[in-house]
Amino acid sequence: MSEAGKNQFEENEKSERETILQVKNLKKYYMVGRKGLFGEKEYVRSVDGVSFELHRGETLAIVGESGCGKSTTVKSLLRVVEPTDGEVILNRQDFLKLKGADLKKARRNIKMIFQDPYSSLNPRMTVRDIIGEPADIEHVYKTEEEREKLILDTMEMVGLNKDFADRYPHEFSGGQRQRIGIARAIILRPEIVVCDEPVSALDVSVQAKIINLLKELQAKMNISYIFISHDLGVVKHIADRVLVMYQGHVVEEGTRDEIFENPKNDYTKLLLASIPEIGKKMDFDQFERAFQAE
Ligand SMILES: Nc1ncnc2c1ncn2[C@@H]1O[C@H](COP(=O)(O)OP(=O)(O)OP(=O)(O)O)[C@@H](O)[C@H]1O
Numbered sequence: 001m002s003e004a005g006k007n008q009f010e011e012n013e014k015s016e017r018e019t020i021l022q023v024k025n026l027k028k029y030y031m032v033g034r035k036g037l038f039g040e041k042e043y044v045r046s047v048d049g050v051s052f053e054l055h056r057g058e059t060l061a062i063v064g065e066s067g068c069g070k071s072t073t074v075k076s077l078l079r080v081v082e083p084t085d086g087e088v089i090l091n092r093q094d095f096l097k098l099k100g101a102d103l104k105k106a107r108r109n110i111k112m113i114f115q116d117p118y119s120s121l122n123p124r125m126t127v128r129d130i131i132g133e134p135a136d137i138e139h140v141y142k143t144e145e146e147r148e149k150l151i152l153d154t155m156e157m158v159g160l161n162k163d164f165a166d167r168y169p170h171e172f173s174g175g176q177r178q179r180i181g182i183a184r185a186i187i188l189r190p191e192i193v194v195c196d197e198p199v200s201a202l203d204v205s206v207q208a209k210i211i212n213l214l215k216e217l218q219a220k221m222n223i224s225y226i227f228i229s230h231d232l233g234v235v236k237h238i239a240d241r242v243l244v245m246y247q248g249h250v251v252e253e254g255t256r257d258e259i260f261e262n263p264k265n266d267y268t269k270l271l272l273a274s275i276p277e278i279g280k281k282m283d284f285d286q287f288e289r290a291f292q293a294e
Helices: 003-017 070-077 100-107 127-138 144-157 162-166 174-186 204-221 232-238 256-261 266-274 283-292
Strands: 019-035 040-055 059-063 085-090 110-113 192-196 224-228 241-246 249-255
Touching (some): 019 070, 040 224, 059 070, 059 232, 070 224, 110 174, 127 144, 127 162, 144 162, 174 204, 224 232, 241 256
Parallel strands (some): 059 241, 110 192, 192 224
Antiparallel strands (some): 019 040, 241 249
């Protein structure tokens, strides 16, 4: 290998391992009532000491049964809900301690895609304004022409025809609405995108298209994804690493192959076995076919 090639290789290796986000001992306890003679506060420990790292350009999936704390973990690290305790290190700063302009700036870099693309889009706004809104709020353009170019370029990146810019969300299919949600998430070119069950509401063939789009965008923009899903077929297809949660804790973490081929933790084994399609070892093939058909 030439010297230049070797340097490039080493550079790529380095950037693959670069930690872009560090979550340390994250906790979220919700107060759910009071009990006892003295009315002591009662809490649900939805997230109870979760730690992990996210590397540049990778997809880290968080899996586990309903109620294990997946959504609360990402909501807490994004401060959609204020965490009870912990640290979230983003660009060498503790994101949980940021305020005002610093918080606003950091938030540009970590965006979210939601499960239900319909309820997360304002029905009274055009596609142009929905996608452009984060850019409007952040004043990232100087002229109307620049704004229009940014919006249309982003629409193109997610495979939306620019003629759709004046339409409203109800005019679109579920898959197209999810593309609008993705465009809105990436318009500021964030380094991290958190995807909370982004394809659960879609048909399998549409799921494949959206997953392929997410992978394409990752390849182009080197985005890091945190990908929540209860669908292990989807996770097997998209994840580089997997975090398994149970009752607010991480019980196992590993590469996709480690988790799927050689799980160590009993709960992980149970989780894999309890998904009938995975137990029967058929759904991956079915998924593969759907993806290849694209
Ligand atoms: N606002 C809240 N107040 C009280 N308890 C909550 C609140 N939000 C979540 N919880 C509880 O925290 C636990 C974790 O919920 P969470 O939604 O994070 O799980 P999840 O793994 O994302 O589940 P699902 O896949 O069903 O969304 C659950 O027991 C849930 O009932």
